[in-house]
Amino acid sequence: MNVLATKREAISAATESDPKNAFFAIRDIHAYYGESYIVQGVTLDVHKGEILALLGRNGAGKTSTLRAIARLDQPELRSGEIWLEGQPIHSMKSYQASRAGIQLVPEDRRIIPGMSVEENLKLAQIAPGHGMSLDEIYAHFPRLAERRTQEGITLSGGEQQMLAVARALARDVKLLLLDEPYEGLAPVIVKEIENIVYDIKKRGITTIIVEQNAVAALRLADRAVILDTGELVFSGSAKELLDSPELRNEYLAI
Numbered sequence: 727m728n729v730l731a732t733k734r735e736a737i738s739a740a741t742e743s744d745p746k747n748a749f750f751a752i753r754d755i756h757a758y759y760g761e762s763y764i765v766q767g768v769t770l771d772v773h774k775g776e777i778l779a780l781l782g783r784n785g786a787g788k789t790s791t792l793r794a795i796a797r798l799d800q801p802e803l804r805s806g807e808i809w810l811e812g813q814p815i816h817s818m819k820s821y822q823a824s825r826a827g828i829q830l831v832p833e834d835r836r837i838i839p840g841m842s843v844e845e846n847l848k849l850a851q852i853a854p855g856h857g858m859s860l861d862e863i864y865a866h867f868p869r870l871a872e873r874r875t876q877e878g879i880t881l882s883g884g885e886q887q888m889l890a891v892a893r894a895l896a897r898d899v900k901l902l903l904l905d906e907p908y909e910g911l912a913p914v915i916v917k918e919i920e921n922i923v924y925d926i927k928k929r930g931i932t933t934i935i936v937e938q939n940a941v942a943a944l945r946l947a948d949r950a951v952i953l954d955t956g957e958l959v960f961s962g963s964a965k966e967l968l969d970s971p972e973l974r975n976e977y978l979a980i
Contacts, residue, residue: 740770740951740961745809749774750901750932755806755816757794764790764801766956772901777923777933779947779964781940781978787956788936789833792903795934796830797823810901827900833909835890837878843889844874850896857897866925867892884915891922895931902926904935908942920946940978944968952977 745751750772757765765787772778782788790801795808797820808816815823838846847863847870864871867888873881878889887907894902904923908916916939923933923946937943944950944964952960952967954977960967967973 736951736958736961740958742771745771745807746812748772748809749811751807751809752791752795753807753809755791755794755803755808757790757801757803757806759790759801764956765794767806768953768956768958770951770958770961772932772934773948774932775927775930776948777927777935777946779940779943779950780934780936780953781943781950781967782953783977783979784938785955786953788953789905790956791953792830792905792934792936795823795901796820796828796903798830824897827898828903829894829897829899829901830903831887831890831894831905831907833906835886837881837886837889839877839879841878842875843870843878843881846878846889846893847896850893857899858892858895860896863892863896866895866922884911884918887911887915887919888922891919891926895926899931902931902933904933904937906937907935908937908939916942940974941968 745753748771753769754767755765756767768791780788780791794801794803797815797818803816806816807814810826810828815826818826847860851857869885870888870892873885881889907919926933935943935947944967947964950962950964950967951958960973960977
């Protein structure tokens, strides 16, 4: 797809089927913060087990799209549909979407003060559903195992990110939403997080990743979509975007 592609062409490339038949689908969602129109008719499908990079410049609507998918109160979803495994979730509250298998790891990580690493994980396991056991989590995150009794908010930035991801996996997760997982992390820690996401994919968990470090996200992803001022403007393979300086410069300024 060239940089002159229309919104209709981008949407066509991002969808393949009736939303009831897709693993995960959003159709023409419109979301607002008050009167600010943030997500403007985004439509796409996500295939089971894939990693999708959701990219765009600052203010493009990426995080707002993730929050709408997770059914958080803000932004307000005023129209459109969201489907997971043939079930509509657009009318759900956030806790219902979480029980259905949608888990968001927010940019600020939301580590609970005053609780140890293990207490943060055990609290996540209280939610209905069957996620990873503590033993499984510690096998995937040996650094967390070493720090299980340490207060979560005293961990390094990379370790807090690991804890936030592990906490999501402690629940029943079908669709994992990662918002800026590399923010503020050293390259060596970014590589560790990448390896963790690869391991998650091997378990059959589908992931949408929003990341300002577009090249790092594209190395990880199977496919990519780009938002520009709240609208979908590109959908294609991650390799296509990595191999196209024209597309990256037009939509991502890289």
